[in-house]
Amino acid sequence: MELRSPPLFEVHAGADATVTAFGGWEMPVEFDSIRTEHDAVRESVGKFDVSHMGQIEVTGPDAAALMQRLTTNDVQQLSVGEGQYAAITDEDGVMLDDTVVYRLDTEAFLFIPNAGHDEEMAARWVEFRDAFDLDCTVENTTEEWAMIAVQGPDSEALCLDAGIEVTDIGRFEIATVALDGADCYCARTGYTGEDGFELLAPVAHAESLWRAFDCQPCGLGARDTLRLEQGFLLSGQDFDPESNPRTPYEAGIGFVVDTDTEFVGRDALTEPARDPDEQLVGFSLTERAIPRHGYAIEASDGSTLGAVTSGTQSPTLELPIGLGYVPTTHASEGTEIAVVVRGDRKAGLIRNPPFEQATTDQ
Numbered sequence: 001m002e003l004r005s006p007p008l009f010e011v012h013a014g015a016d017a018t019v020t021a022f023g024g025w026e027m028p029v030e031f032d033s034i035r036t037e038h039d040a041v042r043e044s045v046g047k048f049d050v051s052h053m054g055q056i057e058v059t060g061p062d063a064a065a066l067m068q069r070l071t072t073n074d075v076q077q078l079s080v081g082e083g084q085y086a087a088i089t090d091e092d093g094v095m096l097d098d099t100v101v102y103r104l105d106t107e108a109f110l111f112i113p114n115a116g117h118d119e120e121m122a123a124r125w126v127e128f129r130d131a132f133d134l135d136c137t138v139e140n141t142t143e144e145w146a147m148i149a150v151q152g153p154d155s156e157a158l159c160l161d162a163g164i165e166v167t168d169i170g171r172f173e174i175a176t177v178a179l180d181g182a183d184c185y186c187a188r189t190g191y192t193g194e195d196g197f198e199l200l201a202p203v204a205h206a207e208s209l210w211r212a213f214d215c216q217p218c219g220l221g222a223r224d225t226l227r228l229e230q231g232f233l234l235s236g237q238d239f240d241p242e243s244n245p246r247t248p249y250e251a252g253i254g255f256v257v258d259t260d261t262e263f264v265g266r267d268a269l270t271e272p273a274r275d276p277d278e279q280l281v282g283f284s285l286t287e288r289a290i291p292r293h294g295y296a297i298e299a300s301d302g303s304t305l306g307a308v309t310s311g312t313q314s315p316t317l318e319l320p321i322g323l324g325y326v327p328t329t330h331a332s333e334g335t336e337i338a339v340v341v342r343g344d345r346k347a348g349l350i351r352n353p354p355f356e357q358a359t360t361d362q
Contacts, residue, residue, distance in 0.1 A: 006051035007146045007206035017219060023115025023236070025052035028219040037222035038315040041192050045152035046218040049210070050191075054118030055145050055200065058125060059108045060136030066129050067109050071101055072248060072265070074258040078103040083172045083187060086256050087248045088113075088121065089265030093273060094245040097121065097235050098253070100189060102174045107136075110174075110185070114235040118142040128264075146206030150213055151196030151226075159186075159197055162212040166197060180208040191223060193230035193354060225312050228321060231282050231353020237293060238280065238309045238323055250276045250325065278306065278325045282355060285320035285348035289341040296340040297324045305330055308339060314355060320348075321355050 003026040006012075012019065017028035028049060030037065040046040058066060067075045073086035083102040087095050099121075101111045113121040122140035129136060150158060159166045164177050166186060174187040182205045190196035201209040224234070233239060233253065239246040247269060248257050254274060259266055285291060291311030299305050311322030322339070330337070333352050338345040 007203045008049050030219040030221045031217040034221040037218035040216035041152045045154040046216040047213045048149040048218045050149045051147045052115040054113035054142045057139045062134035063136040072257045093247045093265040093268030095239050145200045149198045151190045151192040152194050155196045192226040252280045281331050282351045282353040283348045284351050285346050287346040289346040291322040291339045298338045300336045
């Protein structure tokens with residue numbers, strides 16, 4: 001399958017960025033080093049090209065009804081300019097994707113599927129719109145936008161320096177801002193655990209948007225270490241409807257499920273689904289090793305509990321950390337576990353992300 005290229009691909013090539021295939025896109029994985037980029041975001045500010053994320057716009061009198069039908073949170077609670085995190089589930093309550101939903105107007109919504117899911121989700125929205133005879137338009141506008149994330153404690157100051165007024169944009173709020181003569185969207189959201197903004201500009205203005213921010217460019221490598229330190233899910237890795245089917249309760253995001261609304265999968269997510277037999281946990285290792293995806297997680301007695309879904313060496317903590325599913329009986333903070341790394345058992349402890357809140361005794 002031919003890889004899709006982001007609007008800034010040539011700009012990244014000119015910066016000698018290392019690129020990788022991800023979600024059907026050819027994206028920069030690092031510009032300088034993952035550690036340099038990671039630290040910039042934690043300590044000051046960095047910018048990411050995240051144009052591989054999808055953008056689906058739903059407009060019309062029944063737009064809210066369709067969004068309510070296909071996402072687990074309560075979109076009716078959103079005022080214009082507000083956003084919310086949600087899951088997209090099938091009839092069995094299994095997560096197909098996770099997403100952020102924004103209410104742009106009374107009859108207009110934008111939601112952000114993960115990389116490579118935009119066509120699938122647009123088709124799903126059209127299918128259900130037609131099945132329920134709803135009056136709204138569904139447009140996959142992914143190819144029309146460049147999406148840049150500016151993340152870190154200095155992100156607000158950098159946006160203001162770039163002439164973008166963000167002071168009045170609250171957490172999980174979105175507004176229209178002007179840049180280079182174009183109307184852009186700016187949301188106070190991100191995937192790093194730091195304060196930050198995600199901006200959408202028409203493709204023709206992609207380079208102007210990127211160059212408006214004089215800070216460290218960052219790739220997907222640092223984006224992964226940053227999100228993992230926070231315990232944020234990665235679609236297709238920490239859950240997947242085919243290879244690792246999980247409900248929002250198993251994946252630790254039950255807070256995005258509102259069973260008072262009628263969404264696809266609701267009936268499967270009532271009791272006893274709220275108390276799953278397995279759940280996603282964080283862990284850190286007390287021995288040197290990198291816990292990779294698929295490595296076995298074992299109990300202290302050597303019995304298999306599950307497998308690592310995501311793992312890395314935390315640049316901030318200088319500890320091996322990871323995520324994985326284990327039986328709920330072994331999910332308590334401080335439970336001793338081991339990860340089998342190339343045949344060797346490496347000792348560790350269950351930790352509740354974000355990891356920086358629970359590692360001082362190691």
